[in-house]
Amino acid sequence: MKLMVILILISLISCVPIKEEEWMRSEMPMERYNFIREVYAPDDLEFLMGNGEMGGWARKDGLGFENLWFTDVWEDSVARKSFPGPKLTLLDQPLQDSIPETYRTELNIRNGILTTHLTYKEGEEYESTIFFSKTNKHLLLISIRNESPIHDIRCLLKIPEVGFNISQIDRNILQGSDPFSFTKTVWHLKADVPVKKINGEYRISIAPHKRVTIIYSLVTHFDSSEYVSVSAENIEVNNNFEQFIQEQEENWDNQWSGIASVILPDGENAKWFYRSLYTLYATAGADKFLPGELQFSIPDPDWKMHHFTYGHAGWSVWAFAMMGDREHAVKMAKWHFKPDALKENVRILFPETGPVELIYQEKSKGMHTYLDSYNPDAMAFGHEVSCEGYNITYPNTKHWDLQRHTDAFGTSLFHIISHYYPDNEFLVNYTYPVMKGTAEMWSSLAGWDSLMGYYYLPPLLSVSENIMEKSVLDAVLAARWNLKMSAGYAKKLDLDKKLQDKWMHIYEHLYVPQNDTIYLEYLEDDQSRSGGGYFGIRAPMYFGFPVLENIPDINMDKARRSLDITWGRNRQGEGMISFILNWFAIAEAYLGNGNNAFKLSLLTTTLQDPSGVALCEVQGYNPYFLTGYSSFILSQLSMLLQSFNDTIRAFPALPDEWEDVEFYDLPAQGGVKVSGIMRSGKVNRISFDRDGKTVLELDQNLPVRFNPVNHTLEIIEAEKSL
Structure with missing residues (x-):
């Protein structure tokens, strides 16, 4: 043939x-997949709302928020903090009449507007509208219309008070300021009716068949040194309610029409693809700082809502880039780019040079050399990262941050932007510096085995997060990609000829663990380790994403066998984290198996909370785990279009x-x-x-x-x- x-x-x-x-x-049929409830259930999960800068869980009664979170409000450099409210509480509602007689609430994912209409058997009837402004991302609007023909609705107004100096600027305007905390903050609240202080509590009253709109602004010193006046100006808008709604709808329409449009067949994958797109814009793409795993939600006690490089903060860059939103992708990538911190991270990760004893999970794994000396050009991305870009080190010996595949993932955020959106300035000032820095880090880590005649990597934590071994597969594939791509960029820019040669030499001789039939998790892997569950066996994900340019270097037969065996050892995804399922789906798509990609991503959609409004990290744990959302977007796009190594493939892996x-x-x-x-x-x-x-x-x-x-x-x- x-x-x-x-x-x-x-x-x-x-x-x-x-x-x-x-x-x-x-255009995408976003509204077909709105969040809708027509029965009030006290145990149902609240809807997550936001505009990238601020957000929270909207109360099911449509009267505001228990707490709000903000991208730029930090307790300290590693932990975000929330503020209570704004929230309204009905003062005249009988306690025995706490369940609405009629109820309907709908969160429109096309425009981020939540509407709630409810009636109580013995009490009030109202309709509320809530949204975070797309025009001014420091604004929240809450509008309540009293549907009763005869009774006022009297409400208690909950606002942030603890730690704030509260003052009433006007009969309908409140201000709270905190100039002393780690984040200097001011908020303003304006209602179109008087705000009265009675017995130490703030109240408003809504007349029959009247609407009251509350505008809430919060600004920090990270936004402006004049943050107090900026916040005050934010609420001085002359729009009426209808104008606010029109402006909100137009701005969201402009957003959707300005990016790619994807029309998927109806089903669970379509539903969660469009919901994930809404959630992406609700939680990521802020002007300052990067989103955490549970941004605007209930933070995990350990994570404290700081960002992970290969978490939602990283996957979102890819999602924006692959959906055609260069502006948001670039904005986020630039927040990942902290050259001084990236260089200091090498010393944070490897605080000693020369031979050191490695203690992993309280047990010694012998003496190993990571760095002979510190290379002044070497850079490393943090695993969990402070607001200043520094790696966060835990005071234990689990060494979560020694997952050095993170450096390929972090660097890929810049590469994909340069790949899709050619811009020499971005290439020279952002992409190549991180390429060079991480290549120098890998060059420093790689050791030469003179007996075997190849380079190897010292013990690093696998992406599986529960093994620390020499030349873990994901780190090797990440290192090879970093080295090869960095040499290619240097050649394109006609820079660092000697480094090009060094990087390519290590790339060509860095051994990929394998035997005659499959790839191995690490050097001398006997394949006895059990998989499945939260950690499982993850390294084969790196056959594809994000190191796509490596794919021609992989033996496809071995990769296929390795993925199939891994899936069996992982008990067909039992207990697997949502974004790991998606990552395997993406690998399957880039290796040409659309049916497997579809099947794996469909499994992600089963990890819903009991009320069906959120995807969890694993079944029943951490609802609104956002890395599962941003990675799900990529899992669907990878079946529709692939572009790497100078080749563009449409419909490359359709199920x-x-x-x-x-x-x-x-x-x-x-x-x-x-x-x-x-x-x-x-x-x-x-x-x-x-x-x-x-x-x-x-x-x-x-x-x-x-x-x-x-x-x-x-x-x-x-x-x-x-």
């Missing part, structure tokens, strides 16, 4: 005219379940945007655009090569002849 490859060169400058009516973009699917303006290498429509399992059309012009259209599914030198597309058409 002879394989003939025909390359058809299409200049990106030329353009085939396309009639507009023949190619109409469809059998997806016969009718379409997408528009998904980004690919070199600033290319790809759109595709599949009908009844057959390609209807695939379009490639650049600089607003359609440069290539296909009516069959063929890979396309991007030439980075002359910016052309080359159709790769394979014909087999006997």
Whole structure:
């Protein structure tokens, strides 16, 4: 059998005219998957709301929040803190009448607006509307309409008081200021009725068939040295309620129309894809700082809502980038870029040079050399990270931060932006510096085994988080990717020729643990370790994401066997964390197995809280575990479009379940945007655009090569002849 490859060169400058009516973009059906409840159940989980800068769990009665969290409010450098309220409490509601007689609440994921309508048998009837402003992300609006024709609704107003100096600026304006804490903070609250202080409590009253709107602003010294006046100005808006709603809807519509559009077949994957997109914008992409794993939710006692490099703070960058939102991806990547902290992290992670005794889980693992000396150019990303970018070290010997695959993950955030959105300034000032810094870190860690004739890595914690061994597979694959990609970027920029040679030498001789049939978790792995559960066996995820450019280096037969054996040892995902399921799904997609990718990502959707409104970390634990959301977005996109190693593939790993699917303006290498429509399992059309012009259209599914030198597309058409 002879394989003939025909390359058809299409200049990106030329353009085939396309009639507009023949190619109409469809927008995502977000509202089909709104959160809706029509029965009030006290044990149901609250809806998570936010706008990236501020957020929290909205009360089920639609009267505000028990607590709010903010991206830039910190107790200290490693822990965020929340403030109570704003919340309204009905003063005249009988205690025995606490369950509404009629109830309907809906969180619209297209525009972030929550509406609640309820009536009590013996008490009030009202409709509330709540949203975090998309226009000014320091604003929350709560609007209550009294539906009663005769009775006032009297409400107690809960606001942040402890630690704040409270003053009444006007009859309807309150201010609270705290200029002394780690985060200097001020908030303002404005109502369009008088706010009265009675017996030490703040109250408002809503007349029959009238609406009261409360505007709440919170600003910190991280936003401005004039944070007090900025917050005061925030609430001085002249919009009426209808104008606020219109502005909110328009801004969210502009957001959705400005990024890619993906139309998935109806089902659980579609529902949680669109809900995950809403949650992404509700919790990530702030102007300052990076989101934690449970951002705006109930923080895990250990995590304290600081960020993880390969948690939601990292996966969100990828999700924004792959959905065509360069602005948010770049904004977040720049917050990961803390050169002084990245260099200091090497000393934090490895506080001694030369031979050191490694104690892991209170047991000695012998003497090992990590660094002979400190390389002044070496950089390392923190595992858990302070607001200043420094690695957070736990006072135990579990060494969570010695997961050094984190350096490939952290560096990939910059690479994907340079890959999809060419910008020489970003490449020179951000991507290459972290590439070089992490390559130098790996160069310092790699040891030479003269007997075996290869490089190896000292004991590091695997991405599985429960083994510390030499040359753990994920670290080796991460190191090889870092070294190869850094050399490639240096060559492109004509920089660091000697370092290029060093990096490529280590890359070529860094041994990947394996035997004749499969890849191993680490050197001398006897495969006796049990998998499954929270930790399980995770390293084979790194056959694909985020080190995509490594894929041609992998023996596909070994990788396939390794993944299949791993899935069995992991008891088919029993007890597995949501984002690990998604990570394996992404690996399957990039290795071409769409059915497995779909099956694994579908398992993620089963990890719902009992009320069905949140995805958990594992079943029944940590609802609104956000890394599960951002990674789920990628698991679906990886089945629709792949772009790496100068090759763009549309519909590369579609599952059998997806016969009718379409997408528009998904980004690919070199600033290319790809759109595709599949009908009844057959390609209807695939379009490639650049600089607003359609440069290539296909009516069959063929890979396309991007030439980075002359910016052309080359159709790769394979014909087999006997």
